[in-house]
Amino acid sequence: MKMAQSSEVPAPIADDIGPHAPEGAHAVPRRILLTVYFALLVFTAITWAVSRVDLGQGNIWIALGVAFIKATIVALYFMHLRWDSPFNGIVLIAAFFFVALFIGISLLDTRTYRPNLKPTPDSVISP
Amino acid sequence: MSSASQTDLPLAAPHGDHAHGDHAHGDHDPHLAHHFDTPEQQMTSAKLGMWVFLGTEVLMFGGLFCAYSINRHNHPEVFAFAAESYLNVFWGTLNTLILISSSLTMAWGVRAAQLNQKRLLVVCLILTLLGAAGFMVIKSIEYTAKWDEHVWVGKWNQYNADYKGSEPEAPGPALNAPPTPVMTPAASPATPSDANAGQDVSMIKPRYGGPSGLAAPTAHPNESIRESSLNERVRVERYRSLSDSEQWHVSAFFSCYFLMTGLHGLHVLIGMGVITWLLIRAIKGEFSAEYFTPVDLVGLYWHLVDIIWIFLYPLLYLIH
Numbered sequence: 001m002k003m004a005q006s007s008e009v010p011a012p013i014a015d016d017i018g019p020h021a022p023e024g025a026h027a028v029p030r031r032i033l034l035t036v037y038f039a040l041l042v043f044t045a046i047t048w049a050v051s052r053v054d055l056g057q058g059n060i061w062i063a064l065g066v067a068f069i070k071a072t073i074v075a076l077y078f079m080h081l082r083w084d085s086p087f088n089g090i091v092l093i094a095a096f097f098f099v100a101l102f103i104g105i106s107l108l109d110t111r112t113y114r115p116n117l118k119p120t121p122d123s124v125i126s127p
Numbered sequence: 128m129s130s131a132s133q134t135d136l137p138l139a140a141p142h143g144d145h146a147h148g149d150h151a152h153g154d155h156d157p158h159l160a161h162h163f164d165t166p167e168q169q170m171t172s173a174k175l176g177m178w179v180f181l182g183t184e185v186l187m188f189g190g191l192f193c194a195y196s197i198n199r200h201n202h203p204e205v206f207a208f209a210a211e212s213y214l215n216v217f218w219g220t221l222n223t224l225i226l227i228s229s230s231l232t233m234a235w236g237v238r239a240a241q242l243n244q245k246r247l248l249v250v251c252l253i254l255t256l257l258g259a260a261g262f263m264v265i266k267s268i269e270y271t272a273k274w275d276e277h278v279w280v281g282k283w284n285q286y287n288a289d290y291k292g293s294e295p296e297a298p299g300p301a302l303n304a305p306p307t308p309v310m311t312p313a314a315s316p317a318t319p320s321d322a323n324a325g326q327d328v329s330m331i332k333p334r335y336g337g338p339s340g341l342a343a344p345t346a347h348p349n350e351s352i353r354e355s356s357l358n359e360r361v362r363v364e365r366y367r368s369l370s371d372s373e374q375w376h377v378s379a380f381f382s383c384y385f386l387m388t389g390l391h392g393l394h395v396l397i398g399m400g401v402i403t404w405l406l407i408r409a410i411k412g413e414f415s416a417e418y419f420t421p422v423d424l425v426g427l428y429w430h431l432v433d434i435i436w437i438f439l440y441p442l443l444y445l446i447h
Contacts, residue, residue, distance in 0.1 A: 027241040028234060037231040044223050044440075048216070051445035063441035071434045078234040078430045080423075085171060088178040095182035099189030103196045110197050117201075 026083040036077045043070045158418040170420050177424045181431045184394075188435055191390065195383045195442065202376045204369060209286075209380035210446040212362045213278050215269065219444030222265050223436065229258025230433040233402075237426045240419035245412055248422070252406040255429065259399045266392050273381075280385045286377035387439055394432045401425050 047066045051059060076082040081089045156166060163169035199206045236251030277285040284290060366374065405425055408414065414422055 027238045030235075030238075033231060033234055033238065036234075037227065040227045040230075041224070044220070044227065047441050047445065048220055051441065051447065054447070059445075059447070063445060064438075067438045067441055070437045074230065074430050074434050074437070078230055078433075079427055080237075084174070088175060091175075091178040091182045092185070095185035095189075099185060099192065102189055103193045106193050106197055107200055110201060114201065 026080065028077060028080065032077055036073050039073055040070055156417075158420075166417070170423075173420050173424060174427075177427050181427060184431060184435075188387075188390065191383070191387050192438070192442075195387065198376070198379045198383060199446075202373055202379070205373050205376045206380050206446050208365050208369065209278075209377050209384075210443060212365070213273065213276060213381075214384070214444050215272075216444050218265050218269050219440055222262050223440045225258050225261050225265070226433050226436050229255045229262070230430055232258065233426045233429045237419065237422050240409075240414045240422040241416055243416040245409065245414070248409050248414060249406065252402055252409055256399060256402050256406065259395050259402065262395055263392065263399075266388065266395075273385075278381055280381065284378045284381050286374070286381070288375065288378075384443055387443065391432065391435055391439060394435070398425075398429050398432055401428070 043066050047063055050062050050066070053059075055062065075089070075092060081092070159166055159169055163172065232251045232254040236248050236255060239245075239247035239251055273279055274283070277283070277290075281287060282289040282291045366377075369377075402425060405414075405422055408421070
């Protein structure tokens with residue numbers, strides 16, 4: 001099966017799925033599975049390599065960016081989202097969105113109060 | 128496609144969740160529950176339900192990621208110290224590769240089920256199961272090493288304020304010892320009684336944990352499997368360079384580490400359970416191009432476990 005480069009969802013090809021498969025079922029072509037696997041390995045290597053270089057604040061953002069790319073291709077191809085009902089994808093995106101909101105606002109909060117924080121008093125530290 | 132076109136399914140005994148009892152189903156697809164019109168509707172409903180569940184999983188892990196973010200944001204040096212001192216990048220990377228590979232075999236298994244390749248499905252499920260088992264083996268090697276290095280959870284963590292000292296049989300100096308002068312030759316492993324001696328007379332506030340003294344080379348008899356690449360002297364120096372309140376936060380890293388990898392590991396174990404269940408059913412030949420929804424859903428779950436690890440790997444192992 002030829003993967004179209006366009007963003008259009010390719011229709012399931014007849015010989016790719018069983019004759020009696022439920023409509024909407026779509027067997028991911030071998031080539032795509034292997035390509036995604038290879039891409040995941042490459043991105044893992046990239047994450048590891050970048051972590052060996054000190055980029056200051058850049059490290060965490062690159063690491064997160066690469067992780068997001070890896071998660072996206074896993075979701076799109078291994079998890080069929082590319083061929084699925086968009087609603088399933090929306091559920092996942094919504095969950096990630098709310099986690100991002102949760103973490104983002106919590107970080108904003110802790111940043112706001114950070115200047116007021118006092119070092120942990122010895123009375124707490126010492127038994 | 129109508130369910131009527133599926134009367135000639137080459138399926139063995141009907142099974143599943145709806146009662147087959149004695150009332151005749153006629154031309155009914157044995158896998159189609161009564162409250163669904165078509166197999167497609169049933170499958171898409173099941174998938175949506177699975178996705179909603181996966182969404183709640185993401186939210187559950189989100190809480191831990193939030194705790195991680197705040198702790199790391201406020202104490203970046205602490206996280207760098209703890210991760211570089213105690214986490215082994217090799218094991219983490221190897222586990223990443225294993226989990227990605229098992230995701231591939233799982234995806235391939237779904238494909239095999241959809242294409243009616245029943246033997247290939249069994250092979251794929253076995254490979255996936257092996258990957259999961261390999262992951263857990265490595266995880267247990269790592270956890271064991273953490274135990275040996277006294278950086279477990281709670282009071283079993285030498286950096287914790289409540290650290291209760293090492294187990295009697297554990298080798299090495301009592302890391303919670305009161306502030307023995309740093310240069311004291313502590314080479315002889317301190318006994319637990321040493322650790323308690325003088326606690327009530329010292330005017331200097333007790334050291335609540337952390338590598339103490341420079342005697343640590345004796346602390347880890349199995350030095351060859353020591354987790355970190357930092358040698359003990361560098362580790363102690365870095366620890367001393369942290370401020371008091373930062374030193375107090377080192378155990379927070381381990382709380383994050385064990386909660387996140389522990390919950391993830393629990394998911395891997397559950398995954399192994401459901402994949403085994405799939406494997407048994409696949410060996411019985413219960414899945415086919417007409418009916419593969421359980422394979423599909425377990426696949427989705429397994430890929431989510433993979434995605435979570437994809438985030439855990441750089442966040443825990445690649446800090447510096």
